Amino acid sequence: MGAYAGRGVHGRIVELLGRRVASGELPEGAVLDLRALGAELGVSMSVLRESVRVLAAKGLLDSRQKRGTFVRPRAQWHLLDADVVRWRASGDDTARLMADLAELRALVEPAAARYAARRRTGTQLAELEDALDRMARTRGDPRAHALADLEFHRRLLAASGNELLARMDLLVAPGLVERDVLVHSADPAADPVPAHRAVLDALRSRDADAAEAAMRALLAASDADVRRLTAPGPAPSDRKDRT
Structure with a gap:
């Protein structure tokens, strides 16, 4: 329920x-x-x-x-309320919700990754690694996996060093969890870790350009997966990397 x-x-x-x-x-x-x-x-x-x-x-x-x-x-409506997001995601409004979320994330997260590459601390890097490890361990559990994925993105926003960017998790979080549950329930075998690993590796090497590019690639793959799932007709089964 x-x-x-x-x-x-x-x-x-x-x-x-x-x-x-x-x-x-x-x-x-x-x-x-x-x-x-x-x-x-x-x-x-x-x-x-x-x-x-x-x-x-x-x-x-x-x-x-x-x-x-x-x-x-x-x-x-309070469109950022977690329950409202969940109710929209379970009905005919899913495609619009996910498209809006993809556009919002594309505006925020590549910039956050760029800043994080320059400003992240050793502790923040370890927190991101821990979140990624939990993503790998929970691949068979869509809800637990979604929460680990959300933690990775929250940690990345915090690592930007910008307090306002860090609080953008309040905008992204409800929809991101529902997006992950939707995608990983449809294809539990999908492995999202490599796309996230590319972002983390760029942060570790403090390569801002690579971090931004890796995040853009991750978000593009994520958006493509959701579009395939929410498009009319059967969804193809060739999904690979998701966030």
Whole structure:
């Protein structure tokens, strides 16, 4: 069910309504009939109201006198919220989400790699190596692998020496985890380590040009993999390096 699966009935309703909104099953402006919804789902009004409050905090729903509870315009959704990202990734919005993520990462991570090659410390290099080792050990577990991959990229952003770049992980992290789970669930045998190793080797030698180029190559391969998976029709099985 997702992040709310272990939170009882309330969590189940948050997940269900969140997915319905993010998928467009409940479109912008749609008014929710809470009594009918409660009857459909077999839950009390108090559970529904609490679930609505959670989704309102994420920008998906709103409640007003005389208008009732309704779906807010997409422009008001908290698109960087980890749950909103996950709900979008599980529905028909996957391709758009992943394309937006790829563009964002292409703007941020090659520059971060360039700075990191010049500024990284020995400790940061060791942390990146550790994250890469965990990626290699978790190849058969898409979720664990995704978290190790995320740690590598977080460490790289931190190694840039730029505090604002380092906090860009807040923008990248939710989508990156879902991207990794999508790709590595489709092809668990894929080996992402060589592409990451090329970045790490460039950081170790303090070669800024090579670090930027390696990151661009890694991101290009990542984007190509996702495009193949989210394109209409069967996905080809020739994927190799992913991030």
